[in-house]
Amino acid sequence: MESFTFLGFGVDAWITIVTVLAMFSVLLFTKIRSDWVFLSAIGILFVTGVLDAKEAFSGFSSTSVITVGVLFVVVAGLMHTGVLQWIVKHLLGQPGSYSKAVTRLMLPVAFLSSFLSNTTVVALFVKIVKMWAKKLGISPSKLLIPLSYASGMGGVCTLIGTPPNLIISGLYEQNTGEAMNVLATAIPGLFCLFIGVLSVIALRRLLPDRQAPEEAFEATSEYTVELRVPSDNPFIGKTLAEAGLFHVKGGSLIGLYHFDDVAAPITEDEYIMGGDHLIYAGQIDELYELSESHQLVAADHHIFSMREVDKDSKARTAYVNFGSRLIGHSIADSTFEKDNNLMVAAVARRGKRINEAPRKVVLQAGDTLLIIHPSQINVDTASLRNDVHFFDSDDVPNIGPGTLVSTAIMIAMVVLSALGIMPLLQCAFLAAGAMVLFRCCSVDQAMKSINWEILMVFACSAVLGLAIQKTGIAEWLATGVLDVCGTNPFVVMTAVCFVATFITEFISNTAAGAMFFPIMFEAAEKLGYEPFPFLIALMISVSSSFATPIGSPTHMLVYGPGGYRFSDFLRIGLLMNIIILAANIFIVNIVYPLTPLH
Numbered sequence: 117m118e119s120f121t122f123l124g125f126g127v128d129a130w131i132t133i134v135t136v137l138a139m140f141s142v143l144l145f146t147k148i149r150s151d152w153v154f155l156s157a158i159g160i161l162f163v164t165g166v167l168d169a170k171e172a173f174s175g176f177s178s179t180s181v182i183t184v185g186v187l188f189v190v191v192a193g194l195m196h197t198g199v200l201q202w203i204v205k206h207l208l209g210q211p212g213s214y215s216k217a218v219t220r221l222m223l224p225v226a227f228l229s230s231f232l233s234n235t236t237v238v239a240l241f242v243k244i245v246k247m248w249a250k251k252l253g254i255s256p257s258k259l260l261i262p263l264s265y266a267s268g269m270g271g272v273c274t275l276i277g278t279p280p281n282l283i284i285s286g287l288y289e290q291n292t293g294e295a296m297n298v299l300a301t302a303i304p305g306l307f308c309l310f311i312g313v314l315s316v317i318a319l320r321r322l323l324p325d326r327q328a329p330e331e332a333f334e335a336t337s338e339y340t341v342e343l344r345v346p347s348d349n350p351f352i353g354k355t356l357a358e359a360g361l362f363h364v365k366g367g368s369l370i371g372l373y374h375f376d377d378v379a380a381p382i383t384e385d386e387y388i389m390g391g392d393h394l395i396y397a398g399q400i401d402e403l404y405e406l407s408e409s410h411q412l413v414a415a416d417h418h419i420f421s422m423r424e425v426d427k428d429s430k431a432r433t434a435y436v437n438f439g440s441r442l443i444g445h446s447i448a449d450s451t452f453e454k455d456n457n458l459m460v461a462a463v464a465r466r467g468k469r470i471n472e473a474p475r476k477v478v479l480q481a482g483d484t485l486l487i488i489h490p491s492q493i494n495v496d497t498a499s500l501r502n503d504v505h506f507f508d509s510d511d512v513p514n515i516g517p518g519t520l521v522s523t524a525i526m527i528a529m530v531v532l533s534a535l536g537i538m539p540l541l542q543c544a545f546l547a548a549g550a551m552v553l554f555r556c557c558s559v560d561q562a563m564k565s566i567n568w569e570i571l572m573v574f575a576c577s578a579v580l581g582l583a584i585q586k587t588g589i590a591e592w593l594a595t596g597v598l599d600v601c602g603t604n605p606f607v608v609m610t611a612v613c614f615v616a617t618f619i620t621e622f623i624s625n626t627a628a629g630a631m632f633f634p635i636m637f638e639a640a641e642k643l644g645y646e647p648f649p650f651l652i653a654l655m656i657s658v659s660s661s662f663a664t665p666i667g668s669p670t671h672m673l674v675y676g677p678g679g680y681r682f683s684d685f686l687r688i689g690l691l692m693n694i695i696i697l698a699a700n701i702f703i704v705n706i707v708y709p710l711t712p713l714h
Contacts, residue, residue, distance in 0.1 A: 181286075183544050186547075188566045208220055222263070257325060281659075288648070312696060343394045581629075597612060605645055610697070617696075620660070620661045
């Protein structure tokens, strides 16, 4: 078996190829958790003998993976002391034009994303940008895509700004014994950011002008509600008009179902039967009075009945995430409400209310939900984050002395690492310890801030890169690139970065970084050049995903709130991919001229 080869690959290489292709297919076409998919792939490579035990689990002891885990705690300290909120409050201001608004938005977001988690920064800014856009008279959809783009472009400006930078720099250190400076990507990253901001302004006509989804629920007292006619209701046998249920105060009848699922015509002469479901759109307080006066009850057995939908209840808006278990199902077909002690009162799609029973709507990614729950019940938003993302947050940090302390800790961490006084991992550990010691965040908050799913994907991605390199796949691909592109290093660099940019539109940028590292490294060495500048260009490329909403977690965060369609990202994103790729290759070769291997 060991000597068996097919198309130049041995058994181990084919097992790796099939495993990687199967893994990406599962990630693209199913809703299985990404950490489970990656872990399963590593398990296959270990069980089949492609990797030994030390290699299969090397990702979990990788310094870059541990660094990411520790940085979650540093970010928690910054979040809970209100550093990000302070920056937002003082930097956005009141610009006089769209160009100035984009600049005032993208630069602070990029700066924060250079040191903090991109998803954390965007999650904080989404609601603020929506309110800011309304104040400026600009559609939020004109600003939310630039918000997401800025976080990605800012993340590449430092090694700690985005996971692919850490994983590529970690693999570089393993292969060469030389550590990259934390600011190695700063100048190329800033140049690409500058070009990116100018490009967004120049291409602003390609940004959609969409209605924000929650505008359908502008007053949270107005939404669609479903009521049932009990079997002892005195109006049974009368028409809708006779019962006073056709024209109602503060609302309108938009749906009528006999026997639960049989749709009936909505006319004044339609007779009322026991068990009928009546669907109204209107003011909840007026509909509450209607349910009282006509002895109607809640259509389903929610955690609370219509009698409890009053001033003691809380209304919140959330959108359905990509990969959510709710996609393709209706609320009625799931246990979502029962499991989470809440009720879905209305559904909007791309900014428009859906005139259908809320619980019967088959949900899609990006749908906006109006969720009602009793005020005394705290909804566990963390447990729901894989399915829905809430527009608001119950965590309101206090800006005070802790804000300055946490800022000083963060700055000290970056400076010590950038000057080479201490390795990045040690700096991160000291910063995390200081955040807890000076009460910028509690031990509880620090532990809850660690995203174990991201860490698992990160660790497994590094191992996949090792498997691609060990089995000779990277060398074969690098040779193939050289055969196609010749021996011109600029052409080879551009070709690999081009493929990486478009691959990362469909897979995690961390996985793309791990997969393309060995290919780029091998190609550079075969050409006889130091791999360093090639890898800097690769770092920027795998984080330059602009053309699909699934290309980055931050795109998913703005997709629902912006009321976007899939094509909205394609229209501006494809051009952005080409522009940033050209800027990337240009600046990297100026800042880091190609150097022959010694």
